[in-house]
Amino acid sequence: MAAAVDDGRARREIVEAADGLFYAHGVNAVGMDAVRERAGFPLKRIYKLFPSKEDLVIAVLEHRSRMWNEGITRAERGSADPVARLLAVFDFLAAWFREDGFRGCAFINAYGELGPGSTRVARAVREQKASFRVHVADLVGRIGGSPALAAQLVLLAEGAQTTAAIAGSPEAADVARGAALTLIEADTGASRTA
């Protein structure tokens, strides 16, 4: 007895609808009724799949996390050189910052809005940031860079995201890329151009 629309697809469509609304207006500013209207499923269905709004928020963050990982992976594809792959992260940011409706990092926004009141949201945000940190540290390790370099590059990526959002300056990604290259060269002693 498959439902009119199977649960998997319903889940996906609800999460995508909620994601668009939460990201554009903030979580608190979006009522469940707005999610229902945009997703096209009755509240009952939504609450069966996501027992509370917090559950939906967590699902949205997990969805964002997958999208982020896929975007990074795609951006790095084609660059075998680890340095090029590191810099590709900033190219990815540059493209993202220029997308319509860019409004900063959804995780940072969610953390500022819900972090103090929701342990689960705070943890989800921390996990996403930690996984990015690990990814960068891995790439840095492959070029023989120090752990400090990895931490520095993460700061640049993080700062670029908030600066691009608040100042509305997508060039922040290019600024970060330039700084990253300088730091990589200084740390590894190699002189490269890219």
Place this chain on the structure above:
Amino acid sequence: MAAAVDDGRARREIVEAADGLFYAHGVNAVGMDAVRERAGFPLKRIYKLFPSKEDLVIAVLEHRSRMWNEGITRAERGSADPVARLLAVFDFLAAWFREDGFRGCAFINAYGELGPGSTRVARAVREQKASFRVHVADLVGRIGGSPALAAQLVLLAEGAQTTAAIAGSPEAADVARGAALTLIEADTGASRTA
């Protein structure tokens, strides 16, 4: 006919009470009743001085902006060397990140929470970030650094704030300081130690 407590002092105490609550729990999570209780003034008084909660939020952000500027100024005092003054910004961050109750940059948090819904909050946040950018650019100019260097240093400071908050790692300030020194040296060609 001075009031029992004059308006100037009432304003200050209300703003400080609201600041503490907003920063710790987020703006939306704090009701005006909580502000009244902590500030010790009746709602009527509060609403006479701040016609709406948004006005109070703006006043809190302006207060934070003054505190930030004073903190930076104090941290830089005693360093005549512009490079040392640039690095003092990161020492200031390092001390701040280690304070009890540190929960990230209040402006970034407010922007994520209220930015999409309040033009005035968004503008206040943008202005604070812009004034910091100008300050850094000024210091960088004095050491003959390029405008790009100033933008890079701002990204580091911004990234350190969000990383320290989310990951709970105050060392982000020291990481940023190290990166700043490397970038300054690379940009100005001078080799310094600090």
Place this chain on the structure above:
DNA sequence: TTGCAATGAGAACGATCGTTCTCTACTCTA
């Protein structure tokens, strides 16, 4: 065909919040 379980659409509930209003008490002026 008849009964049952689940669905959909939306009303309803209970809580919370920003804001305003009421009413009492006080203070300063004439």
Place this chain on the structure above:
DNA sequence: TAGAGTAGAGAACGATCGTTCTCATTGCAA
């Protein structure tokens, strides 16, 4: 001293939101 204007304390209002409930409808099983 009498009165007018204001302050204080808290109740009350209107709106919104997360969540649940109602009830008519539908698709399936026996």
